[in-house]
Amino acid sequence: VDNLEVIRRQIAFIAEVDKLKSVLRRSSPIGCERRENSAKHSWQVALSAIILCEHANESVDLMKVVKMLCIHDVVEIDVGDTFHYDKVGSADLFQREEAAARRIFGMLDDPLRSELLSLWHEFEARETAEARYAAAVDRLMAIIMNSNNNGGNWPASDITLEKIVLNNRHMADGARGLWEVAQMMAQECCEKGFIRER
């Protein structure tokens, strides 16, 4: 009976994070006008981390990476999606996101609660091999989506090749090869005239 109560609370958590399906992101799926939501992004980035694992700079615990990526966006349920290029200077964003993480993962019992909260912090801090690789794959997603979508949300947001390189260069800390390809894709977007160089 205790066990059924534990399951009930875990299901309440799953029903709560179901709200992530309604959070809209800035980027659109390839070939679509409509904006994509954060739940789909979370699936795609987790699958991509599995596919691209051999390109991590250091050997990583893939399960830890995938857990991080499955939960990294749930704080958006409370805080909303923040455009990557607006994050610099958004001083209280981390505080608001952390409060959201405490509320949402707080619905679970320990040890899960602590494990997920700690993984969320680890992803944000980008100080371990797993977090650096996860961050590289997360950023690669936006570049794949926009490159395959005639520049996607970049032109409307006045994002130039220079800004892309400047704001995503931390990808190299997690996966040098992925960053190299990401730059090639952004460069091609520039050559095709979808984005300006600077």
Add this chain to the structure above:
Amino acid sequence: VDNLEVIRRQIAFIAEVDKLKSVLRRSSPIGCERRENSAKHSWQVALSAIILCEHANESVDLMKVVKMLCIHDVVEIDVGDTFHYDKVGSADLFQREEAAARRIFGMLDDPLRSELLSLWHEFEARETAEARYAAAVDRLMAIIMNSNNNGGNWPASDITLEKIVLNNRHMADGARGLWEVAQMMAQECCEKGFIRER
């Protein structure tokens, strides 16, 4: 340079499975009228497998389970989503899904191609502890969504409590506790008058 070509092919695969974001499912997110898509479902079921892992009947390799769940629906890109209750009797569905799996995973190089194709078959065959647990969590999702949504798509599809129990009882092979809670949730739906008993 070889490495960059490998990455380019893996990115082409990621861009291809991006199409899963457009495949609609029969069930709706909690509190929403619109139908949900398969990419969001894939994220939710992978996260749920992580959260509920302690309830698997046998000890499972969680990474294998999560990989299975991240890829189990990509065949829908070619085949579309099939309502669980229509699957019985759909004789050529497996053949069409397998052809889709061969085409889609065939975009990758070995060993990834073989690994993912084999995981897809393992999930479908439900003969290992991982596949049985993954199937239990997959079925639990529909029951959570519909129970939290006033019966969701069940009434319109003429799904009764009896049918739910009959069609999902294999959940007990993967996770007895989850099946017990799933039955309680369906029973509650029946008591509230959202679905008929038989």
